[in-house]
Amino acid sequence: MNKDNINNEERKSLNFIEEIIEEYLATHPGKKIHTRFPPEPNGYLHIGHAKSICLNFGLAEKYQGLCNLRFDDTNPAKEEQEYIDSIKEDVRWLGFDWEDREYYASDYFEQLYEWALALIKAGKAYVDEQTAEEISRQRGVPSRPGIESPYRNRPVEENLRLFEAMRKGEFADGECVLRAKIDMSSPNMHMRDPVMYRIMHVHHHRTDDKWKIYPMYDWAHGESDFLEGITHSLCTLEFEIHRPLYEWFISQITDKEEVPRQVEFARLNISYTVMSKRKLQQLVKEGHVQGWDDPRMPTISGLRRRGYTPASIRNFADRVGIAKRDNIIEVSLLEHSIREDLNKNAARIFGVLDPVKLIITNYPEGKTEDLEIEMNPEKPEMGKRIVPFSRELYIERNDFMEDPPKKYFRLSPGKEVRLKGAYFVKCTDVEKDENGNIRTIYATYDPSTKSGSGNTRKVKGTIHWVSVPHALDCEVRLYDRLFTVEEPDNVEEGETFLDYLNPDSLKIIRAKVEPGVKTASPGDTFQFMRLGYFCVDKDSTKEQLVFNRTVALRDSWKKQNSKKR
RNA sequence: UGACCCAUAGUGUAACGGUAGCACUGCAGUUUUUGGUACUGCCUGUCAAGGUUCGAAUCCUUGUGGGUCAACCA
Numbered sequence: 241m242n243k244d245n246i247n248n249e250e251r252k253s254l255n256f257i258e259e260i261i262e263e264y265l266a267t268h269p270g271k272k273i274h275t276r277f278p279p280e281p282n283g284y285l286h287i288g289h290a291k292s293i294c295l296n297f298g299l300a301e302k303y304q305g306l307c308n309l310r311f312d313d314t315n316p317a318k319e320e321q322e323y324i325d326s327i328k329e330d331v332r333w334l335g336f337d338w339e340d341r342e343y344y345a346s347d348y349f350e351q352l353y354e355w356a357l358a359l360i361k362a363g364k365a366y367v368d369e370q371t372a373e374e375i376s377r378q379r380g381v382p383s384r385p386g387i388e389s390p391y392r393n394r395p396v397e398e399n400l401r402l403f404e405a406m407r408k409g410e411f412a413d414g415e416c417v418l419r420a421k422i423d424m425s426s427p428n429m430h431m432r433d434p435v436m437y438r439i440m441h442v443h444h445h446r447t448d449d450k451w452k453i454y455p456m457y458d459w460a461h462g463e464s465d466f467l468e469g470i471t472h473s474l475c476t477l478e479f480e481i482h483r484p485l486y487e488w489f490i491s492q493i494t495d496k497e498e499v500p501r502q503v504e505f506a507r508l509n510i511s512y513t514v515m516s517k518r519k520l521q522q523l524v525k526e527g528h529v530q531g532w533d534d535p536r537m538p539t540i541s542g543l544r545r546r547g548y549t550p551a552s553i554r555n556f557a558d559r560v561g562i563a564k565r566d567n568i569i570e571v572s573l574l575e576h577s578i579r580e581d582l583n584k585n586a587a588r589i590f591g592v593l594d595p596v597k598l599i600i601t602n603y604p605e606g607k608t609e610d611l612e613i614e615m616n617p618e619k620p621e622m623g624k625r626i627v628p629f630s631r632e633l634y635i636e637r638n639d640f641m642e643d644p645p646k647k648y649f650r651l652s653p654g655k656e657v658r659l660k661g662a663y664f665v666k667c668t669d670v671e672k673d674e675n676g677n678i679r680t681i682y683a684t685y686d687p688s689t690k691s692g693s694g695n696t697r698k699v700k701g702t703i704h705w706v707s708v709p710h711a712l713d714c715e716v717r718l719y720d721r722l723f724t725v726e727e728p729d730n731v732e733e734g735e736t737f738l739d740y741l742n743p744d745s746l747k748i749i750r751a752k753v754e755p756g757v758k759t760a761s762p763g764d765t766f767q768f769m770r771l772g773y774f775c776v777d778k779d780s781t782k783e784q785l786v787f788n789r790t791v792a793l794r795d796s797w798k799k800q801n802s803k804k805r
Numbered sequence: 806u807g808a809c810c811c812a813u814a815g816u817g818u819a820a821c822g823g824u825a826g827c828a829c830u831g832c833a834g835u836u837u838u839u840g841g842u843a844c845u846g847c848c849u850g851u852c853a854a855g856g857u858u859c860g861a862a863u864c865c866u867u868g869u870g871g872g873u874c875a876a877c878c879a
Binding site for chain 2: 253254255259278279280282312314315317318371372375376379380381382383384385386413414416417426427428429430432435437438439440454456457458461477478479480481482483484504506511517559560561562563564565566567568569570572573575576577579583584588614617618647649650658659660661691692699700701702703704767769770771772793794795796797798799800
């Protein structure tokens with residue numbers, strides 16, 4: 241009871257859209273809110289869409305309303321079934337369900353046509369036979385009024401006849417358009433007789449070749465919302481200036497008081513990446529990345545392949561907030577969200593990315609011990625795993641220094657460290673190759689320090705390891721940010737975002753992992769202890785596992801050192 | 806140089822005329838069989854100038870800065 245009250249207090253902090261909704265609910269007793277997520281199926285969804293998906297579906301969930309999935313498929317020249325499939329997969333993967341409410345703007349083409357006819361009959365729309373360039377020129381500029389089309393006042397009958405001919409395919413692409421008759425001197429460019437229909441002799445993925453004319457987004461979108469009974473039509477800031485046009489269209493087709501209310505919020509931007517569909521498409525088409533699901537892409541499929549979880553993305557979407565101010569979120573917030581989830585849930589394993597051999601001279605040759613090591617200290621109920629230990633181990637090359645600085649807690653000549661889950665070892669000798677590179681480290685172990693044996697001796701450092709005869713070879717793909725600058729969208733004159741691609745965004749290495757992971761399958765996530773979070777990539781084969789690094793662990797040692805330099 | 810929108814720590818986001826808070830980042834420390842996690846502490850903020858008011862981040866005016874709009878794209 242008391243706790244609930246506290247929660248209610250805390251929940252008081254609403255974003256501005258929630259405030260609008262709560263006010264709506266308060267003034268419309270018995271009503272439920274109804275939102276929608278309306279992607280155009282012309283590309284893959286990215287994390288910016290995830291923000292919108294979480295907003296729309298999340299609001300519906302929170303206020304016991306409904307959220308539709310609607311494809312804005314009004315431009316068959318750009319849209320494909322492949323994109324529809326990927327969008328559905330991504331929304332589902334994020335954890336949202338549109339049940340049977342999967343709609344398409346193309347479902348409404350007939351109704352839209354009827355309404356267009358009514359507009360023509362009311363003298364509110366006309367067929368314009370000018371070229372796109374002429375129309376564009378007449379539209380004027382924002383600070384100067386446009387001029388009216390010579391076809392603007394042709395008789396209703398003629399408009400009706402021509403529009404019908406358009407539908408029948410009696411015109412070639414671009415020969416004429418249907419325009420709304422509004423106000424060529426409006427300071428809002430969208431009100432200067434906007435185009436409602438254009439002619440396109442193009443096959444549509446759902447309506448086949450039935451239509452030769454296709455409605456413009458501005459004409460189809462608000463009407464689709466209206467038809468679906470959407471109460472709150474949430475969109476990004478750039479559509480704010482379209483709102484008067486949507487309202488005008490709606491006022492032409494209905495007297496109903498209850499119409500969708502459009503509310504605009506700022507789109508998501510993230511530092512060191514790009515978010516526009518056009519640029520993402522360019523990255524894919526020009527081969528700068530290996531596909532829409534390349535783990536460096538901010539697409540949902542890319543993040544999924546990178547090892548991000550639905551929960552981490554939902555938490556991230558929560559944390560970035562909803563407001564009207566342009567923003568650039570630091571990638572570190574995204575990284576925090578996935579580390580938070582995986583720290584709690586990912587199994588720990590040993591993986592050595594840059595192996596160097598450690599030989600324990602006083603450990604019997606040929607002996608193997610199966611050590612039990614916890615899966616996840618944050619989650620003891622995950623139990624333990626068996627890790628084989630033997631005389632020869634791989635350890636991380638940078639876990640040894642011949643001549644260490646004072647605060648170095650790892651292995652160095654004469655120093656002792658704990659091998660995680662095993663024994664203390666003390667370095668006794670080093671063997672180098674002809675170039676002075678360390679080839680083998682020699683050490684002795686202290687049998688009385690076996691993990692869990694109750695030994696009270698302390699040592700400052702603990703390192704991970706993999707037994708040489710048991711080690712599994714694997715490929716590891718180390719990903720870094722795709723761009724070298726915070727705002728690739730905002731570059732100097734004459735440059736493009738491509739000039740700032742990070743040449744080191746992907747490094748492929750070979751590594752050694754503990755044998756227990758042999759049976760892991762694509763999508764499984766692990767913490768390589770002390771290194772970072774990794775997931776099994778779909779490129780893995782029976783012969784070889786491939787791991788993607790999702791994100792490295794925070795590393796205050798590395799940070800401290802890079803600062804000194 | 807038109808219309809519309811926006812302005813709070815480094816980055817985001819709260820405070821609804823009454824003590825500027827939270828998260829991330831950064832820094833310092835405690836704990837630690839992960840230099841991780843957890844925990845503690847610290848740094849840094851109301852774009853400017855006027856006005857209204859006992860009292861302004863909040864309301865008004867002006868300015869400044871940023872964004873959006875001139876596809877037969879969405």
